[in-house]
Amino acid sequence: MLTWGLSKNLENSLKYFLDTKIALHSVTDIDGNLIPVRVGRKEDDNWTLPCISVYVESKVASRLEIGTNNRDETHLIIIDIYASSEGGEGERLDLSDWLSSIINDGWIYYTYTVNVSTPESPTKADAGWASIDFLTNTRVNLGQNVSEFDQHRHRISVNAWIT
Amino acid sequence: MAISVRVSIRDKTGKDFRTTEIARISSMSKLDTERLARACEKVIQQTIMTKSAHPTGHLASKFLAGSIPNGWGVGDIATLDTEVPYWNHVDKGSEGIGANWNHFLPKGFWFNGQWVVDGEEGFSGIKPKTPIQALNYISETLAQMQSLTPIILKQGK
Numbered sequence: 001m002l003t004w005g006l007s008k009n010l011e012n013s014l015k016y017f018l019d020t021k022i023a024l025h026s027v028t029d030i031d032g033n034l035i036p037v038r039v040g041r042k043e044d045d046n047w048t049l050p051c052i053s054v055y056v057e058s059k060v061a062s063r064l065e066i067g068t069n070n071r072d073e074t075h076l077i078i079i080d081i082y083a084s085s086e087g088g089e090g091e092r093l094d095l096s097d098w099l100s101s102i103i104n105d106g107w108i109y110y111t112y113t114v115n116v117s118t119p120e121s122p123t124k125a126d127a128g129w130a131s132i133d134f135l136t137n138t139r140v141n142l143g144q145n146v147s148e149f150d151q152h153r154h155r156i157s158v159n160a161w162i163t
Numbered sequence: 164m165a166i167s168v169r170v171s172i173r174d175k176t177g178k179d180f181r182t183t184e185i186a187r188i189s190s191m192s193k194l195d196t197e198r199l200a201r202a203c204e205k206v207i208q209q210t211i212m213t214k215s216a217h218p219t220g221h222l223a224s225k226f227l228a229g230s231i232p233n234g235w236g237v238g239d240i241a242t243l244d245t246e247v248p249y250w251n252h253v254d255k256g257s258e259g260i261g262a263n264w265n266h267f268l269p270k271g272f273w274f275n276g277q278w279v280v281d282g283e284e285g286f287s288g289i290k291p292k293t294p295i296q297a298l299n300y301i302s303e304t305l306a307q308m309q310s311l312t313p314i315i316l317k318q319g320k
Contacts (some may be wrong), residue, residue, distance in 0.1 A: 020196035041256065041296065041297065042256075042294070057299045057302065057303060058299075058303055058306070060306055060307055060309075060310050060312045072291075074306065074309075074310070076303055076306040078297070078299055078300055078302060080166070080255075098198075133309070135302055135305045135306060136301070136302055136305065140251075140255045141251065142251055142252055142255070142257050143248075143251075146257065146258070147257075147258035149258050150257050150258050153255070155255060157299070157305070157306075159306050159309060
């Protein structure tokens with residue numbers, strides 16, 4: 001089995017960071033439940049509102065310097081906030097403001113080692129710091145009469161690199 | 164006794180140097196933003212064509228560089244909304260186009276991964292079950308432009 005690569009490590013490091021901060025800051029929905037963070041795109045029906053999804057979409061690896069094959073790799077991370085309200089309780093606005101301020105300074109990048117006997121809890125090791133540049137931070141406007149998952153969506157896209 | 168000295172810098176023809184310089188920088192900036200927009204047009208079109216499962220070129224062809232007040236832009240939203248109203252759904256992904264998936268498709272058939280409408284009236288009895296996957300072509304274009312911008316600007320010097 002292949003070990004987890006940089007993209008997967010980055011996704012799961014961000015999830016771990018957000019889960020920790022959500023618990024620390026008591027970021028809950030209107031019923032007092034902690035907001036769940038999912039890695040990946042919305043692919044099935046068992047997701048519940050509100051939730052946050054994170055995934056690495058692609059990477060750019062421009063040449064770092066002339067004369068070597070060293071690369072300056074940046075990863076495009078998509079963070080989708082699926083909120084259940086817009087203005088009244090302000091869930092989308094509050095979550096997006098909170099999230100953009102919390103990731104602004106970056107997070108610890110971990111490498112994960114999957115144990116075959118307990119694949120659901122991989123071992124992680126501190127391996128650097130993920131820094132970001134914001135690319136977009138805006139409401140996803142898909143028009144009127146959209147499904148409830150699309151009604152109060154917010155998307156933050158960032159370029160991330162490891163140091 | 165206090166002496167005040169006023170220095171004015173002029174170009175070789177005697178005109179105010181600052182005015183000349185501002186005009187030069189303004190002209191250079193216009194050229195640079197146009198070159199960036201034209202490069203961005205290529206990147207976004209290529210990204211759409213590469214990432215789409217069944218690209219027809221229709222969506223990509225609507226993202227064009229054009230001058231706007233104070234600069235240049237790529238993709239006029241009013242035009243996109245009119246001619247390719249699904250552009251945002253394809254970019255961000257969605258549960259359904261403008262409504263939800265719980266509707267019947269018009270009469271037609273699947274061909275090469277696309278639903279081809281056959282006939283002007285009636286429904287097929289088939290309901291689509293999968294949401295639109297996000298292509299993220301806008302964010303990806305921005306990410307690529309971030310590393311391309313210094314190269315493009317250098318080429319103009």
